[in-house]
Amino acid sequence: MHRGKGMKFVGDSRVPANRKPNIPKDYSEFPGKTEAFWPNFLLKEWLVGAVFLIGFLSLTVAHEPPLEKIADPTDAGYIPLPDWYFLFLYQLLKYDFASGPYNVIGAFVIPGIAFGALLLAPFIDRGPARRPGKRPLATGFMLLGVAATIFLTWESVAYHDWETQRSQGEIVAEVEVNTEAEGYAIYEQQGCINCHGENLEGGAGPALADTGLSAEEIAEIAVNGQGDMPAGLFEGSDEELQQLAEYLTDPAAE
Amino acid sequence: MLNKIYDWVDERLDITPMWRDIADHEVPEHVNPAHHFSAFVYCFGGLTFFVTVIQILSGMFLTMYYVPDIENAWRSVYYLQNEVAFGVIVRGMHHWGASLVIVMMFLHTLRVFFTGSYKKPRELNWVVGVLIFFVMLGLGFTGYLLPWDMKALFATKVGIEIAAATPLIGEQIRTLLAGDPNILGAQTLTRFFAIHVFFLPGALLGLMAAHFIMIRKQGISGPL
Amino acid sequence: MSNQRVSRRQFLNYTLTGVGGFMAAGMLMPMVRFAIDPVLTAEAGGDYISTGTSIDELSDVPTRVDFSYEQKDAWYTSEVTQTAWVYLDENQEVVALNPTCKHLGCTVNWEGRESDPNRFFCPCHNGLYEKSGKNVPGTPPTAPLDMFETRVSDDGILQLGQVVPNTIA
Secondary structure, three states: OOOOOOOOOOOOOEEEEOOOOOOOOOOOOOOOOOOOOHHHHHHHHHHHHHHHHHHHHHHHOOOOOOOEEEOOOOOOOOOOOHHHHHHHHHHHHOOHHHOEEEEEEEHHHHHHHHHHHHHHHHHHHHOOOOOHHHHHHHHHHHHHHHHHHHHHHHHHHOOOOOHHHHHHHHHOOOOOOOOOOOHHHHHHOOOOOHHHOOOOOOOOOOOOOOOOOHHHHHHEEEEOEEEOOOOOOOOOOOOOOOOOOHHHOOOOOO | OOOHHHHHHHHHOEEEHHHHHHHOEEEHHOOOOOOOHHHHHHHHHHHHHHHHHHHHHHHHHHOOOOOOOOHHHHHHHHHHHOOOOOOHHHHHHHHHHHHHHHHHHHHHHHHHHHHOOOOOOHHHHHHHHHHHHHHHHHHHHHHHOOOOHHHHHHHHHHHHHHHOOOOOHHHHHHHHHHOOOOOHHHHHHHHHHHHHHHHHHHHHHHHHHHHHHHHHHOOOOOOO | OOOHHHHHHHHHHHHHHHHHHHHHHHHHHHHHHHOOOHHHHHOOOOOEEEHHHHHHHOOOOOEEEEEEEEEOOOOEEEEEEEEEEEOOOOOOEEEEEEEOOOEEEEEEEEEEOOOOOOOOOOOOOOOOOOOOOOOOOOOOOOOOEEEEEEEOOOEEEEEEEEEOOOOOO
């Protein structure tokens, strides 16, 4: 760069008056098969990017982003699950040595050590060797960490009840429920409301708004249970049972 | 014509050196997949950056419809996904892109680790990179709540409980994150929105700038 | 440096621009279409809204008719109330004027200023309109007041439709 005496500027600015030629550097004299970043290498990088983008757009077209029903803080039966990349941490907290009184270990000590070691890796692994085989400790711990993360994620995915979550999170059309009806009073009084929700929208149990079952079938289930629902939950009279069952065939009716 | 405009600007601002400085640097043989196919592992960093750009753009567009409010957040997401043309695609890009960023960053981290590229003199760049990783996880965590659907709410509840297990200052952290000591609701959503849209992206841009400047300064680590 | 090298670099630059353009387009096309969707969505055909006012109540003096309807604004549905100034012209045809001033969108009133009888007056910048909705020259508005499409139901109730440009002024 030219400095000092004899420099000319544009006007009263500090922009040099003599233009530099806009010509790329020549790398042909460099050792090896060195290549210019612009445009030679960038073109290859962007070609990879373009292929990647096509794949990515195909993914977005093929798979709709999931959206569950609007959050309902009162729905205590919902089984929560974080996004997949937090599953390892979530799963860790299920083990005895990392939960209950040892929660701090699962939530802080173990992840803290792992992420702290990751952050400070260059200061822990200080030797000059770069090949993975020449630094067995660093390589070993990293492989262990990756394996543990994959294992925990796998365990969590295998353990989770995806079917239930899907049905619990499903967007249900809002239904008109006649809460003034006799049947609703029985629904409330017999405790059905605890599992099937205030608006029959379901919760721990399935939604009852539009089951398509007949009154007899509903009465049968109310008394004898079905699936996870035990028998004998209904403790009212036969007349009340009849009223409840009829109400549930058409909850919107006045 | 374009050349004339360029010369006009260049005469006033001397932009040639700046732009030549970006364009002119050598790319060594060992990271070039054209010479060694195995060098494709060096692509993960660039792809992470690419997905990040997609995330920033799609996020900007999503906020045209989204409202961070517990009454309307879910409704607006439902609307933009089902009623607006290409809503599925744009939300899909942001949703799947979030996962892809994590995947690409994970692979990039492994590449840097196993090639020992974090060794002297590149320690600081590794530290900045891991900080970027944390910021990305923070973006994933805060973004998960924003659609305000069932899994968003309950996953965040669990996440905040984990944070509340911090020794000594757990309660304060919970209140700071949720905006209220007991309720996870309206204030949590606006907080998470602010963190997701302003604070963390700001931090991310700063860290990425540092990351790239350091790479240019130090060059790519040599062959093994 | 030989000529051949320069042309090779130019070729690479063009290809680079092409690939870059493809990527930018692939990313931005869905997003831009998403953003401009409201512009491209065809306006919903106007339904006529019943005002609850019988045409027997109308005279040749503009009367204020308030009517409300359910407005769907994306995810937000609300009840909005609108106003029209309605009168019968010489042929006993119903005329319903939109009270939104053509100057800057304030609301005009019939005989809103005592010094201007038989005119619509806009309090914001003293805009004036004739009974037909025609803007009085020399006042800020530059166009006549818009009208509502009108219809009378079988039982004589006034119904209002879309806002259309004034056709009688």
